[in-house]
Amino acid sequence: MGRANRVQSRASKIALARLPALLERSVSLKQGLRGFASVGGIVSASVQYNRLMENCIFCKIVAGNIPSAKTYEDDDFIAFLDINPKGPKHTLLVPKAHFVWFLDLPDELSDKFFRVARKIATDLKNETSADYIHLGIEGKDVPHAHIHLIPKTL
Numbered sequence: 001m002g003r004a005n006r007v008q009s010r011a012s013k014i015a016l017a018r019l020p021a022l023l024e025r026s027v028s029l030k031q032g033l034r035g036f037a038s039v040g041g042i043v044s045a046s047v048q049y050n051r052l053m054e055n056c057i058f059c060k061i062v063a064g065n066i067p068s069a070k071t072y073e074d075d076d077f078i079a080f081l082d083i084n085p086k087g088p089k090h091t092l093l094v095p096k097a098h099f100v101w102f103l104d105l106p107d108e109l110s111d112k113f114f115r116v117a118r119k120i121a122t123d124l125k126n127e128t129s130a131d132y133i134h135l136g137i138e139g140k141d142v143p144h145a146h147i148h149l150i151p152k153t154l
């Protein structure tokens with residue numbers, strides 16, 4: 001076997017070794033796309049979303065597989081401090097079930113999302129010297145719906 005062939009053979013072995021990971025990624029990508037397609041069908045959306053997603057960092061935090069500085073928890077939500085804070089006590093509020101977008105949450109859960117956000121905002125206002133609490137609803141940076149609560153001064 002010439003040198004070129006050996007190199008090529010080694011390269012294909014490496015490619016083969018990576019195949020399972022690549023396949024797994026494409027499967028989870030497809031699951032994500034299915035989730036997108038089901039928005040609007042509340043029943044199928046809840047069947048698909050009300051479970052932990054394997055590769056979601058927030059689901060791992062919910063499951064306790066990744067440590068977090070937790071500041072609030074109830075049956076449906078947890079809040080923890082952002083690891084890249086944009087202000088003092090920058091907090092993330094996250095539903096425990098995996099929903100990519102805020103729009104995917106059922107009515108009852110989205111109502112509670114804001115009740116809990118308001119409670120946390122009140123606590124943050126009392127605990128910091130903030131003039132107001134900035135609220136931002138995300139889903140794109142980490143594809144698991146979350147609210148940023150950032151104490152700010154005027």
Ligand SMILES: [Zn+2]
Pocket residue numbers: 052053056057058059060097098099143144
């Ligand atoms: Zn998730």
